[in-house]
Amino acid sequence: xxxxxxxxxxxxxxxxxxxxxxxxxxxxxxxxxxxxxxxxxxxxxxxxxxxxxxxxxxxxxxxxxxxxxxxxxxxxxxxxxxxxxxxxxxxxxxxxxxxxxxxxxxxxxxxxxxxxxxxxxxx
Amino acid sequence: xxxxxxxxxxxxxxxxxxxxxxxxxxxxxxxxxxxxxxxxxxxxxxxxxxxxxxxxxxxxxxxxxxxxxxxxxxxxxxxxxxxxxxxxxxxxxxxxxxxxxxxxxxxxxxxxxxxxxxxxxxxxxxxxxxxxxxxxxxxxxxxxxxxxxxxxxxxxxxxxxxxxxxxxxxxxxxxxxxxxxxxxxxxxxxxxxxxxxxxxxxxxxxxxxxxxxxxxxxxxxxxxxxxxxxxxxxxxxxxxxxxxxxxxxxxxxxxxxxxxxxxxxxxxxxxxxxxxxxxxxxxxxxxxxxxxxxxxxxxxxxxxxxxxxxxxxxxxxxxxxxxxxxxxxxxxxxxxxxxxxxxxxxxxxxxxxxxxxxxxxxxxxxxxxxxxxxxxxxxxxxxxxxxxxxxxxxxxxxxxxxxxxxxxxxxxxxxxxxxxxxxxxxxxxxxxxxxxxxxxxxxxxxxxxxxxxxxxxxxxxxxxxxxxxxxxxxxxxxxxxxxxxxxxxxxxxxxxxxxxxxxxxxxxxxxxxxxxxxxxxxxxxxxxxxxxxxxxxxxxxxxxxxxxxxxxxxxxxxxxxxxxxxxxxxxxxxxxxxxxxxxxxxxxxxxxxxxxxxxxxxxxxxxxxxxxxxxxxxxxxxxxxxxxxxxxxxxxxxxxxxx
Numbered sequence: 001x002x003x004x005x006x007x008x009x010x011x012x013x014x015x016x017x018x019x020x021x022x023x024x025x026x027x028x029x030x031x032x033x034x035x036x037x038x039x040x041x042x043x044x045x046x047x048x049x050x051x052x053x054x055x056x057x058x059x060x061x062x063x064x065x066x067x068x069x070x071x072x073x074x075x076x077x078x079x080x081x082x083x084x085x086x087x088x089x090x091x092x093x094x095x096x097x098x099x100x101x102x103x104x105x106x107x108x109x110x111x112x113x114x115x116x117x118x119x120x121x122x123x
Numbered sequence: 124x125x126x127x128x129x130x131x132x133x134x135x136x137x138x139x140x141x142x143x144x145x146x147x148x149x150x151x152x153x154x155x156x157x158x159x160x161x162x163x164x165x166x167x168x169x170x171x172x173x174x175x176x177x178x179x180x181x182x183x184x185x186x187x188x189x190x191x192x193x194x195x196x197x198x199x200x201x202x203x204x205x206x207x208x209x210x211x212x213x214x215x216x217x218x219x220x221x222x223x224x225x226x227x228x229x230x231x232x233x234x235x236x237x238x239x240x241x242x243x244x245x246x247x248x249x250x251x252x253x254x255x256x257x258x259x260x261x262x263x264x265x266x267x268x269x270x271x272x273x274x275x276x277x278x279x280x281x282x283x284x285x286x287x288x289x290x291x292x293x294x295x296x297x298x299x300x301x302x303x304x305x306x307x308x309x310x311x312x313x314x315x316x317x318x319x320x321x322x323x324x325x326x327x328x329x330x331x332x333x334x335x336x337x338x339x340x341x342x343x344x345x346x347x348x349x350x351x352x353x354x355x356x357x358x359x360x361x362x363x364x365x366x367x368x369x370x371x372x373x374x375x376x377x378x379x380x381x382x383x384x385x386x387x388x389x390x391x392x393x394x395x396x397x398x399x400x401x402x403x404x405x406x407x408x409x410x411x412x413x414x415x416x417x418x419x420x421x422x423x424x425x426x427x428x429x430x431x432x433x434x435x436x437x438x439x440x441x442x443x444x445x446x447x448x449x450x451x452x453x454x455x456x457x458x459x460x461x462x463x464x465x466x467x468x469x470x471x472x473x474x475x476x477x478x479x480x481x482x483x484x485x486x487x488x489x490x491x492x493x494x495x496x497x498x499x500x501x502x503x504x505x506x507x508x509x510x511x512x513x514x515x516x517x518x519x520x521x522x523x524x525x526x527x528x529x530x531x532x533x534x535x536x537x538x539x540x541x542x543x544x545x546x547x548x549x550x551x552x553x554x555x556x557x558x559x560x561x562x563x564x565x566x567x568x569x570x571x572x573x574x575x576x577x578x579x580x581x582x583x584x585x586x587x588x589x590x591x592x593x594x595x596x597x598x599x600x601x602x603x604x605x606x607x608x609x610x611x612x613x614x615x616x617x618x619x620x621x622x623x624x625x626x627x628x629x630x631x632x633x634x635x636x637x638x639x640x641x642x643x644x645x646x647x648x649x650x651x652x653x654x655x656x657x658x659x660x661x662x663x664x665x666x667x668x669x670x671x672x673x674x675x676x677x678x679x680x681x682x683x684x685x686x687x688x689x690x691x692x693x694x695x696x697x698x699x700x701x702x703x704x705x706x707x708x709x710x711x712x713x714x715x716x717x718x719x720x721x722x723x724x725x726x727x728x729x730x731x732x733x734x735x736x737x738x739x740x741x742x743x744x745x746x747x748x749x750x751x752x753x754x755x756x757x758x759x760x761x762x763x764x765x766x
Contacts, residue, residue: 013406013447020398056442085445085461107449107457111395 008039021110036060129159156180190217515558
């Protein structure tokens with residue numbers, strides 16, 4: 001069954017490449033947002049099956065965005081996977097304590113993302 | 124050969140630099156341990172010389188960090204204290220040698236030479252290739268007895284080629300290895316140096332392609348005729364020797380590169396790559412712009428007018444760049460951006476002594492982006508890259524291993540021995556590595572009383588993957604331990620201290636010839652043609668077996684079990700068509716890709732070839748590249764069918 005993915009990342013190139021890669025590999029629908037605020041809005045209206053969330057973003061960072069998503073009833077059930085650079089994986093425990101579903105380390109090959117997501121979420 | 128000197132004593136820097144450069148070494152110098160890490164992890168060095176007492180991060184800790192992160196270049200420590208503890212500490216941290224200050228310069232240079240020898244694939248004090256002879260201790264070079272007068276750069280080029288014979292050096296690699304990190308020569312500069320060396324070699328009678336060009340990939344020393352055996356020695360050599368580790372690694376990258384090029388247009392990997400290239404066209408100028416902002420920040424810093432806002436902004440840009448470049452799989456540029464991010468984030472306000480470092484990083488980043496005209500390899504790995512299942516709780520080892528594995532396009536899935544969750548069982552690894560915790564030897568685990576979760580982990584693994592090679596890494600290296608490993612179905616026992624790079628080399632070897640060094644068997648009665656083939660096909664990483672006598676076909680076929688067969692048509696006694704028919708008549712060999720290579724250009728012969736079961740038909744003469752590409756595309760097809 002086709003899934004709907006929302007990626008929130010301030011880098012447009014990353015949005016584009018991830019969108020292309022996931023579509024290419026599985027045909028899943030990929031929505032994009034360039035900031036935390038925009039991402040929350042999209043999540044509320046579109047109700048994606050999973051949110052891929054960049055940790056380091058200007059203004060509203062990934063952690064703040066995640067907390068905001070958790071505080072809204074429309075979005076609190078949506079699983080969130082954080083995207084983070086290897087250097088920051090030391091914070092992995094902290095991320096897990098937050099209650100995110102998983103962490104994917106950058107850089108990644110977008111073609112492999114569906115497989116990684118499926119494994120994390122037991123799809 | 125390039126050396127990184129990490130030393131804070133100005134007088135010593137001056138003395139050492141003078142003495143090293145007079146021996147044709149390229150030297151980069153930095154004055155504290157943190158910068159030493161940035162340089163050493165970012166640029167290519169053949170050797171590191173570290174002082175033990177250093178600001179910020181001492182030499183022993185720095186050495187340890189390099190080893191933990193999987194860097195294997197030789198490291199020489201300089202110490203002022205001639206005490207046993209310091210020496211032992213240094214060697215335990217992974218250093219290869221140490222020299223006590225004050226030292227004799229001649230001795231230091233000799234030790235450096237010895238270390239470089241150990242690190243290279245050529246362990247002899249004199250380097251030679253065919254009639255070329257280079258003596259690193261005197262810096263003399265001659266060809267067939269005639270001395271060559273070379274500039275420093277020309278000498279360095281030859282020395283590099285001679286140290287890694289058979290390796291194809293790209294222009295970028297040559298720049299990395301032979302120019303100081305503060306210099307940014309253009310590709311044209313490199314080409315003109317190569318041209319001059321070739322000319323000087325030709326003047327003393329060397330063949331014009333002594334240094335050969337592999338189009339689109341780089342330069343290498345061409346195989347000498349003497350190295351090629353006749354048909355049968357090539358066969359026996361293959362049977363007895365499964366290829367050296369370095370050869371296998373080179374093969375891996377060659378094959379990977381060609382796989383991406385050989386994909387059919389419908390292949391998703393190729394389409395993804397095309398898309399990346401399209402996107403790169405617009406991303407490149409943007410990234411260059413961002414890099415110039417970073418360079419401006421360095422200038423502001425130089426003029427002492429960098430505001431903290433600017434620095435924060437620059438850090439953000441470096442972070443963004445790292446993310447963007449990463450998605451294109453540009454690992455070197457990504458690393459450079461990450462290092463910039465690290466320095467911009469960690470030191471506020473930045474200090475004047477950090478200017479050269481930041482400038483070098485930013486310039487190198489600019490050049491790395493500038494030089495990337497196309498995204499050639501699919502970034503990181505695709506589904507075809509092998510998966511290593513790593514059962515280990517040693518996080519620093521895991522990290523180092525993953526880093527090295529990534530460079531070799533091997534995916535790693537880490538599981539804790541405690542987590543015998545079903546998830547990992549879904550993974551389909553090609554090889555398994557189990558790292559025992561310190562102090563726990565195989566014999567200890569096997570004692571029934573221990574009831575260790577490691578034993579159950581092993582049993583579960585070997586039960587679940589009965590046919591997979593299992594590597595076990597452990598503390599002790601005694602016969603009993605090895606025996607236990609064998610009893611559990613472990614294929615190899617590795618010592619716990621083995622550096623990550625070597626572990627991955629072993630893994631690559633285990634993954635073996637089958638996937639990554641395709642075995643090509645060529646049957647042709649033309650001895651001369653046959654004798655040129657191994658070298659012709661070598662750059663593509665094939666293992667070539669040649670056979671001139673078709674009567675031995677079946678025997679050799681069975682012992683070699685090739686992945687691809689290339690047949691001549693006209694041969695005495697049995698012709699190629701008949702051989703192909705024999706092959707297709709055997710259920711074991713029906714699937715083997717067969718290519719015909721013949722002087723017959725007529726349609727009837729070609730038609731007959733396909734009738735008897737050929738997969739492809741090529742006409743002689745054929746160049747190595749064309750043959751290699753056809754072979755690779757066959758292999759690719761068969762692999763695609765299998766999956």
